Amino acid sequence: MLTSEGVDGAPDYCLFVASQNTDGGAMPESSNPDIPEPAEFQLEFADLPHLLRAWRAEAGIRLGRGKALPQKEVAQRMGVSERWYRALESGAQVPLTLDTLTLLADALALGPDERTALYWYRLAEVSDEKQSVEDGGGFGRLKDLVDAQTTFPAYLIDHAWNVIAYNPLMAQWFPWVREPEANLMRWVLQDPESREQIVDWKKQAVLYLAQLRFALFRSPDDPTLNALLTGVQHEPVCRELWNAGPRIIAFRQGGRFRLTLPHISQTELVVTAQVLLPAYRPGARFVALMPA
Template identity: 25%
Template sequence: MHQVNSLGDFIRAHRVATTPEQVGLAGGGFRRTSGLRREEVAALAGLSKGYYARLEQGREKQPSNQVLDALIRVFQLDAEAAEHMYRLARKTCRRQDRGRGIDFESQACPDMVRMIDGWKVPAIIIGPRLDILAENTLCRTLFPQVPPESNVAEFMFLDPAARELYLDWEEMAQPYVAALRASADLDPSGYIMSLVEELYSRSPEFRRFWASYDVTMKMRPYKRYFHPEVGEIELESHHFLVNHTPGQRLITWKAEPDSPSQVALDFLQAKAAEK
């Protein structure tokens, strides 16, 4: 698997994912593939069919802002996906400056590690490759199935224990692939793509999620987990980007007050305090 036409792949994936009904077109009868035809996207965006084809094929490398804005409108991209598309276009225009890409930091900031260690809520810091860079004691107590200092994506797709931990596995897995895709597109060094290629070769589910070219980490607020001591526990997760370390993300969890899940979390907190 090679990633040589990121912008074209992004555009093609969103064309396939956009239905005629979404853009006000009739279904048009039989279609060999799902989504819109190239000529339909070109017409909706005010582009020639040949120019749009060159964009998808990677032969047109300098689309204007007006062209990008038109495609964002046609594909109805959210703000995060639109920003990602702009970054891909600018990266394509500046191949001579690509080098290692974004300078992703592979270690958590020591001050942040000390900060989450003192929190009474589960907290973890993951890197752009979804490596676990730091986690507090309550987080380790809450998710004992996850090996320390492991990689979230490898655990999610390659470890059978993930299907026991995440009771809504597919809803959990797809957003993490989106996060990995967003980071990989902006890092041509191979730092992230080496992991992607391993997962792509070993997991059919990963291949399916990767093909959707979603770069927005969308999760419903509450998710269900299974803990070997307290059973099912429903928690709300919050994701925060760490501004001074590109690609790193802080995640915390909390339970609904006065709920059975809060009782279970209180029990685990007391257990963690004993360690």
């Protein structure tokens, strides 16, 4: 179906994390230089050491090394001591300024989504995402904005893809939004109807799963996000896509979607999802589906 963001053609960044890696202390380099197949990996949410090992492996691939960048080389690229970097990757409490994170991102050749995840790790503790504000939790005026849209389907979702508001056109296109506790991510990944209405469903499912990974990195203890992950793992196709090669996407904007909605049009619909991120409601997204 639609999306709560979307950039078709944007670079995809894979995160590979060895599920059996339990190294501690000084984090010696693996005796096996080969990079495991994606099926042998899993993403450890909110675990910076696992992410750093994943990104070192991916950096080695991007740079044509055929194996992970050594910790020593990452340290040299950052301009820090190897001991300092080893401590960071072992999980020690190492001070991280934004400048240091920039050096780290450059050293690991991170893409924009990976950088966003890394910066979020530093900023999460000062985020105001859980702060309550006046006006019904900050959604009141945003709901008015949704209601004001009369030309295109529009909707509002929170950080966990729960549908907060929708306009009449959205309900006409996608009647499921009227259901109690309607959730976009759950509909896309678990409802058989979505596989009939979204052209290239599997491609879109991969992108949704990548967004779910980022959301879980930001909020690893969120009950709704974890319930979504549990549901994904019970769907064979989604579980296969989840395990095929972990990918992380922070935000998507302007995605192009092809839809089959016989109750709306006898021909295929092509739309782009235009997304606004409210400044005072981190995680919330206002989305309008516009003709491509």
